[in-house]
Amino acid sequence: MSFKLGQRSGPIAVGGRIIKKHLNEISREDLGDGVLGEARMDGTIAVDNSVEPGSPLDNRIQAHEGTHADEIAEGRIAYADDYIEADGVRHPRKNGKIFYKGQWLPEGDSAFPWEQRAIAAEEKTSNYV
Numbered sequence: 001m002s003f004k005l006g007q008r009s010g011p012i013a014v015g016g017r018i019i020k021k022h023l024n025e026i027s028r029e030d031l032g033d034g035v036l037g038e039a040r041m042d043g044t045i046a047v048d049n050s051v052e053p054g055s056p057l058d059n060r061i062q063a064h065e066g067t068h069a070d071e072i073a074e075g076r077i078a079y080a081d082d083y084i085e086a087d088g089v090r091h092p093r094k095n096g097k098i099f100y101k102g103q104w105l106p107e108g109d110s111a112f113p114w115e116q117r118a119i120a121a122e123e124k125t126s127n128y129v
Helices: 056-074 113-123
Strands: 002-004 009-014 017-022 025-029 037-039 045-048 077-080 083-086 089-094 097-100 103-106
Touching: 037 056, 045 056, 056 077, 056 113, 083 113
Parallel strands: 025 045
Antiparallel strands: 002 025, 009 017, 037 045, 077 083, 083 089, 089 097, 097 103
């Protein structure tokens, strides 16, 4: 099942806080492997089917992935199967890890600046637990 929020520009609020500059299409699908959300290069966001729509967890995921989607739209971050590019620096990516500052770290690690920004956005939701 998927639903469309629209493609118009403008802020979106979750729990009374503005979390996204752009509205994106959000799909619900089986993401597997413990993944609850994904921001995709085409501007869409996927949320795992296990997450209840409108729940505090859903709000956090949308805030987090919405930050990534906004940064993709702005050209601040980009990715493909074999790299992540952030703030003009390309980092190799393979087997679920990203090479960053001399070491291979798991995707989603809080050491990455792009993840720190997304985590900060999710922490701003009024439902953060």
